[in-house]
Amino acid sequence: MPSEQWTHPEPGEGPAAIAAQPSPEQVIAGLRATSEGGAELTQLLTPEGQRIPSEQFDSYVADVDDEVLRNLYRDMVLVRRADREANAMQRQGQLGIWVPLLGQEAAQIGSGRALGPRDMAFPSYREHGVAYARGVDLRDLLGIFRCTDHSGWDYQAHRFHPYTIVIGNQVLNAAGYAMGQKFEGKVGDDDGEATICYFGDGATSQGDVHEGFVWGAVYDAPLVFFCQNNQWAISEPTERQSRLPLYQRARGYGFPGIRVDGNDVLACLAVTRWALEQCRHGNGPVLIEAFTYRMDAHTTTDDPTRYRLSDELEEWKLKDPIERVRAYLARGGGADHDFFDGVQAEADEFAAQLREHTFNMPEPPPDRIFANVYAEPSPVLDAQREEYLSYLDGFATAGEH
Structure with a gap:
C-alpha cells in the first residue's frame, strides 16, 4: 500500500490503512502532512503574490477586484498594527496579558469578511481580527486584557460572542447555537443562517471539540468549525497530537473537511464562503483547517525560543499573509506607494487611539x-x-x- 494512502485515503482510491497497523512509511507521511501544507492545501495566492486559478473556488471570489483586495490588505495591516501595540502595552504594564495573532491575519480577516449579517461567530481568545471584521471596536476588546471587562460589546448586534478562555468550550456553545438555528428553520436556502466557531490546533485534543463535532454532525447543524492550525499548541507541535492532517478528522464524524492556506486571505475568504453556503442550505457542518503559523508567543507569558527553532520562524516569514497581497497589488498596478504609505499612516493613528484609550481607561466600580x-x-x-x-x-x- 503506498504511503500516501495513509495520508489522505480518498473515497474510491482503495481501502485506508488500518489505524492500528500503519507501516512506518505511512506514519511518516501522515506526520509530515501535519506540519507541511501538502498537496491538499487550497491556495489562490502564492507567497510571491501570484494568483492561482481554482475551478472549485474562483466563483466564490468573483467579486474580489483590486478595490476589495486593497480593503482586505488594509484590514490586515490595521489588525496587525493593533496587535503589536497591544503587545507593547502589556510589556509596559498597561495590560495584564496579551494573546498575539501575528501571522494569522489572513485566516481571521478572510473568514471574518466571509460572514453574512445574520451569521454568528464564536471566538476563542485570539480572534482579534474576526472581532474587527464583525465591527467590534477593538477598544472595547482591550478591557478583557486589562481585567476590567469580560466583553465590552453587544454580541447580538455584532453577531460575535464574548471571548472564551477555557480551551475548546466555545465549540459546544457554538454547536448548541447552530442546532437552535436548525430547529427554528433558519436554514435551507440562500437566506439561511450559519454559525462559525474558531479554535486552535491544540483544542482539537480537548473532549469539548469532539463532542461539538458529534452534536453538529448528528443534527446537521449549520456550523463551520474553523481550526486555525498555527503549528503550536503552546509548546507542543501538531504532529505530537495527530498522525493525520487535522481536516481529515471530519470524515470520521461524517461531514466534509478541507485544508486551506491560512496565510492566503483570498483562499480563506473563498473557502469560508463555500463552507457557509453549505451550512446555510442545510447540508450540515464543515471543518476548515486554516494552515498557518503563530509568528509570536502563545501569550505574553510564553517564551517560544525555548521550544522552537529560529529557522522555522524565518521560513514562515517568507509566507507572510500581508506581503503576498502587497506583492500582488503592486505587481498588477492595483495599488501604488501612496496607497501603502497611507494605510501604514492610518494604522499608526489607529494604534495611537488604542493606546490613548488604554492609558485612560477608568477603573470600574x-x-x-x-x-x-x-x-x-x-x-x-x-x-x-x-x-x-x-x-x-x-x-x-x-x-x-
Missing part, C-alpha cells in the same frame, strides 16, 4: 462584578452585592476610629 450576571433581578445576588460593598466600606471608615 466594585459593584460592577455583580452587573449583568442574570437577565432578571436576583435577591440572592442583591444581598451578596450589599454585603460586599458594606465590607469595602469598613476599610474606608476604619481610620476614623
Whole structure:
C-alpha cells in the first residue's frame, strides 16, 4: 500500500490503512502532512503574490477586484498594527496579558469578511481580527486584557460572542447555537443562517471539540468549525497530537473537511464562503483547517525560543499573509506607494487611539462584578452585592476610629 494512502485515503482510491497497523512509511507521511501544507492545501495566492486559478473556488471570489483586495490588505495591516501595540502595552504594564495573532491575519480577516449579517461567530481568545471584521471596536476588546471587562460589546448586534478562555468550550456553545438555528428553520436556502466557531490546533485534543463535532454532525447543524492550525499548541507541535492532517478528522464524524492556506486571505475568504453556503442550505457542518503559523508567543507569558527553532520562524516569514497581497497589488498596478504609505499612516493613528484609550481607561466600580450576571433581578445576588460593598466600606471608615 503506498504511503500516501495513509495520508489522505480518498473515497474510491482503495481501502485506508488500518489505524492500528500503519507501516512506518505511512506514519511518516501522515506526520509530515501535519506540519507541511501538502498537496491538499487550497491556495489562490502564492507567497510571491501570484494568483492561482481554482475551478472549485474562483466563483466564490468573483467579486474580489483590486478595490476589495486593497480593503482586505488594509484590514490586515490595521489588525496587525493593533496587535503589536497591544503587545507593547502589556510589556509596559498597561495590560495584564496579551494573546498575539501575528501571522494569522489572513485566516481571521478572510473568514471574518466571509460572514453574512445574520451569521454568528464564536471566538476563542485570539480572534482579534474576526472581532474587527464583525465591527467590534477593538477598544472595547482591550478591557478583557486589562481585567476590567469580560466583553465590552453587544454580541447580538455584532453577531460575535464574548471571548472564551477555557480551551475548546466555545465549540459546544457554538454547536448548541447552530442546532437552535436548525430547529427554528433558519436554514435551507440562500437566506439561511450559519454559525462559525474558531479554535486552535491544540483544542482539537480537548473532549469539548469532539463532542461539538458529534452534536453538529448528528443534527446537521449549520456550523463551520474553523481550526486555525498555527503549528503550536503552546509548546507542543501538531504532529505530537495527530498522525493525520487535522481536516481529515471530519470524515470520521461524517461531514466534509478541507485544508486551506491560512496565510492566503483570498483562499480563506473563498473557502469560508463555500463552507457557509453549505451550512446555510442545510447540508450540515464543515471543518476548515486554516494552515498557518503563530509568528509570536502563545501569550505574553510564553517564551517560544525555548521550544522552537529560529529557522522555522524565518521560513514562515517568507509566507507572510500581508506581503503576498502587497506583492500582488503592486505587481498588477492595483495599488501604488501612496496607497501603502497611507494605510501604514492610518494604522499608526489607529494604534495611537488604542493606546490613548488604554492609558485612560477608568477603573470600574466594585459593584460592577455583580452587573449583568442574570437577565432578571436576583435577591440572592442583591444581598451578596450589599454585603460586599458594606465590607469595602469598613476599610474606608476604619481610620476614623
